[in-house]
Amino acid sequence: AQSVAQPEDQVNVAEGNPLTVKCTYSVSGNPYLFWYVQYPNRGLQFLLKYITGDNLVKGSYGFEAEFNKSQTSFHLKKPSALVSDSALYFCAVRDARTGNTPLVFGKGTRLSVIA
C-alpha cells in the first residue's frame, strides 16, 4: 500500500526566509512523487514532480524538492518565501508500476508567510 506523511499541519515563515515543507512516503516499488498547491476554494495546481533522474527537482514559482531514497523523503523548499506563497500544500505519491491510477495524498500542510 502507498502512503504519504506530512508531519506538519502548519508552517509559519517570515517573508524572505527560506521555507521547507516536509513529506515522507511509503511505496512498494519506485515512487513517482508530486507536490501540489491549493488556494481557497480552488482545485490543486501542479508544482513539481520526481519521476527519475536528478534528485533535486525544480518546479513552478521558484519551488524545488529533493528526492531522498534512503530517507524516503521529498521535502519541498524555496530559498525566499513570498506572502503570496501562503496556501495549502499537498505531497502525493504513486507507484511507478501502477499505470493510470489516482495519486495518494498526504493530509496537507498549511503554509503561512508573514510579511
Add this chain to the structure above:
Amino acid sequence: GAVVSQHPSWVICKSGTSVKIECRSLDFQATTMFWYRQFPKQSLMLMATSNEGSKATYEQGVEKDKFLINHASLTLSTLTVTSAHPEDSSFYICSANPNTEAFFGQGTRLTVV
C-alpha cells in the same frame, strides 16, 4: 500543462434535489477520471474512478446510488449527487492523468440547504 475544466464552481441546492457536476478534459482525451471530496481543512478523499464506456469504480463507503458517475465520452465525466442532503455539502474535485502527473479541475463547492 493539460487543462481540466470543472463546472459549476459553486452551487446551492435545496435538500432532496439532485446536482450534476461536469468535468471536462479540454486538450487531451481521458479514458479515466477521478472524483475526490474534500472536507474543510482536510485532504482529498478519493470517491470513485470514472471509466469511459464502463461502470465507475467506487471506493469503500461511497454510495454508488447517491453519487452517480457517467463517463459518456473521452472528454467528459459527470458526477450527480442525487437527493442531496446538508451532509453532502462539500468541495468536490475531479482529476485526470494525461501524463505521469494529475491535473485537477477548479473544484465545485456544493452547499445543500
